[in-house]
Amino acid sequence: MKIINKVLVILIFWIGSNPIAFGQRGGSMKSILSIENQYLIAKIDNPIRIVAQQNEPVTISQLNATFQGYDSEKESIEIVEGKGYFIINPDSIGIVEIHVTIGDTVEIKKLRVKPIEAVGRLGIHKANSDTKIGVGEFKAQMGIIANIECCGFDARCSVLGFQTTRISNQNQAERRINKGGRFEEETREIIMNAESGDIYIFRQIKYKCPGSEKSQRLDDMIFEIE
Numbered sequence: 001m002k003i004i005n006k007v008l009v010i011l012i013f014w015i016g017s018n019p020i021a022f023g024q025r026g027g028s029m030k031s032i033l034s035i036e037n038q039y040l041i042a043k044i045d046n047p048i049r050i051v052a053q054q055n056e057p058v059t060i061s062q063l064n065a066t067f068q069g070y071d072s073e074k075e076s077i078e079i080v081e082g083k084g085y086f087i088i089n090p091d092s093i094g095i096v097e098i099h100v101t102i103g104d105t106v107e108i109k110k111l112r113v114k115p116i117e118a119v120g121r122l123g124i125h126k127a128n129s130d131t132k133i134g135v136g137e138f139k140a141q142m143g144i145i146a147n148i149e150c151c152g153f154d155a156r157c158s159v160l161g162f163q164t165t166r167i168s169n170q171n172q173a174e175r176r177i178n179k180g181g182r183f184e185e186e187t188r189e190i191i192m193n194a195e196s197g198d199i200y201i202f203r204q205i206k207y208k209c210p211g212s213e214k215s216q217r218l219d220d221m222i223f224e225i226e
Contacts, residue, residue: 031058031100031107036151039112042092043212044151047085052102060086062101067113069094092213116209118146118157120218122202127219132226138194143182146207146218157209162202166190169197181207198225 031052040046050058060081067077069092077096080087090096090113098109120127123141146157159181167173178187194200205218 030054030102030105031109033098033100033109033111035111039114040088040090040096041116041151042090042113043210044116045087045089047082047087048079048098049085050098050100052100054102058100063098065096065098067091067094067096115212115214115216116148116151116157117216118207118209118218119149120202120205120207120221121145121147122221122223125221125223127221129223132224134226135194135196138200138223138225139192141183141191143178143180144202144205144218144221145181146205146209148209155210157207157212160206160208160215162205164190165201165203166193167199167201168193169195194225196225199223200225 031050034049034051035046050063052058052062060079063079063086065077065079065088066074067090068074072094074097077088077090079098088096088098093113093115096111096113098111100107100109122133122144123137125131125133144159144162146159148155148157161177161179163175163177164187165173165175174190174193176184176187176190178184183191191200200223202221205221206215207218208215
């Protein structure tokens with residue numbers, strides 16, 4: 001949020017000194033909207049900051065918004081006033097349009113809504129890590145987790161299942177399908193076979209976050225045993 005505040009200070013200065021720099025087809029832009037990401041996240045409170053070419057801060061009475069899911073009609077969505085910002089909480093993925101009234105002008109800001117995304121972890125290790133894992137540390141792992149590492153809170157999503165492939169230091173491959181995030185007995189067998197120089201690949205990792213209607217997929221995870 002500190003970065004957003006700094007950016008807004010710069011934008012306010014630019015708006016006041018050179019509004020033509022924000023020109024749009026048919027006229028100059030009178031307001032700027034800033035969010036934490038380049039999109040909104042479904043089912044959480046998304047803080048939004050808005051500055052405009054006017055003497056007073058933008059008020060809630062100047063705003064209204066609509067939401068349209070990819071398979072639904074456009075409908076109104078509530079905007080709540082916070083301390084120096086506004087909050088919007090879309091119920092699902094789709095497009096939010098925020099209408100900003102400035103004098104006799106109404107500007108429309110379109111924001112895409114995405115599902116919350118998790119980060120796959122095997123213990124402290126993430127996908128695409130260059131760090132090798134010791135044999136003992138690897139065998140001590142209990143399974144794959146899907147961590148939410150954004151949005152100001154700490155939570156986990158449910159891992160629905162994944163495929164584990166072991167490529168031994170002799171280039172022999174064995175695979176197992178695992179249901180859930182915790183290693184099942186058959187998966188545990190090839191985990192316990194780990195030796196120095198082995199490669200383990202976790203693929204097709206499906207997970208589902210609280211409130212999500214559909215499952216999502218984590219990045220594949222590849223680890224080399226030290």
